[in-house]
Amino acid sequence: MSLTIAIDGPSGSGKSSVSREVARRLGLAYLDTGAMYRAATWWCVRNGMDLDDQPGVAGLVEHIPLVMVTDPQAPTVHVDGVDVADAIRDSAISTAVSAVATNLVVRAELQARQRAVIAGEAVGGFSGGQGVVAEGRDITTVVAPDADVRILLVASEDARLARRARDVHGTDDAASVDATRDQVLRRDADDSTVSQFHVAADGVVTIDSSDLDLEQTVQAVLSVVQRVVGASA
Numbered sequence: 658m659s660l661t662i663a664i665d666g667p668s669g670s671g672k673s674s675v676s677r678e679v680a681r682r683l684g685l686a687y688l689d690t691g692a693m694y695r696a697a698t699w700w701c702v703r704n705g706m707d708l709d710d711q712p713g714v715a716g717l718v719e720h721i722p723l724v725m726v727t728d729p730q731a732p733t734v735h736v737d738g739v740d741v742a743d744a745i746r747d748s749a750i751s752t753a754v755s756a757v758a759t760n761l762v763v764r765a766e767l768q769a770r771q772r773a774v775i776a777g778e779a780v781g782g783f784s785g786g787q788g789v790v791a792e793g794r795d796i797t798t799v800v801a802p803d804a805d806v807r808i809l810l811v812a813s814e815d816a817r818l819a820r821r822a823r824d825v826h827g828t829d830d831a832a833s834v835d836a837t838r839d840q841v842l843r844r845d846a847d848d849s850t851v852s853q854f855h856v857a858a859d860g861v862v863t864i865d866s867s868d869l870d871l872e873q874t875v876q877a878v879l880s881v882v883q884r885v886v887g888a889s890a
């Protein structure tokens with residue numbers, strides 16, 4: 658049986674870390690859909706595109722030579738043969754990505770590619786999977802509403818800001834948390850205009866990771882998977 662696990666949530670809720678670890682433990686592929694929007698942004702910047710030029714951005718992204726490597730041990734992203742895994746985490750890309758991710762033509766193109774990966778038609782560099790863990794903002798609702806397991810991972814604003822501050826600045830002192838607000842809160846507000854990832858849709862299980870550590874959150878996801886898969890076996 659091929660298993661699809663869909664996980665959505667706001668920035669800093671722990672989607673990427675948790676999804677990757679769950680995929681690794683279950684021997685599934687891991688698809689970071691946020692990395693696809695980041696790669697699309699990198700490609701537009703690389704080609705000198707004005708990100709406010711919506712038709713220009715859409716035209717470029719429709720033909721992006723993008724390969725997602727979905728091995729959870731070493732997930733990576735290639736654009737036109739270049740490994741962009743580090744470049745797409747640059748703060749310039751984090752700041753700009755919502756402009757590209759709210760372009761509806763871009764969304765349609767990347768959602769189609771995400772469905773192809775989830776269907777096992779385009780899994781770059783990882784063939785051992787018995788399914789996939791796909792995470793983002795609209796996986797439980799739009800990309801894979803029929804997924805076997807659908808989870809909304811949330812955490813309080815304070816927890817998410819502190820986590821992102823530690824990631825980016827190595828500390829969660831007041832100045833670092835403040836410097837992180839744009840990347841977390843403004844971006845979530847912009848992204849919310851095209852996806853609903855603060856409230857669980859019907860049939861989606863909410864996990865609140867505010868007071869959990871990474872291992873406890875992984876365990877919480879695994880127990881939902883166990884419950885759902887056990888019930889359908």
Ligand SMILES: Nc1ncnc2c1ncn2[C@@H]1O[C@H](COP(=O)(O)OP(=O)(O)O)[C@@H](O)[C@H]1O
Pocket residue numbers: 666667668669670671672673674675820821824866867869870871872874
């Ligand atoms: N309970 C938790 N669950 C998941 N990640 C956590 C948790 N506590 C702290 N973290 C840390 O928070 C950071 C942000 O997680 P990340 O997976 O990048 O979130 P997202 O993909 O939702 O933006 C990571 O460094 C992660 O290790």
Ligand SMILES: Nc1ccn([C@H]2C[C@H](O)[C@@H](COP(=O)(O)OP(=O)(O)O)O2)c(=O)n1
Pocket residue numbers: 667668669673690691692694695754755758759792793794795796844848852
């Ligand atoms: N399925 C998705 C995944 C990400 N996005 C958008 C939302 C974010 O601003 C960017 C980057 O996503 P990413 O998951 O890397 O964001 P974080 O930095 O982990 O918060 O893409 C989206 O619109 N739909």
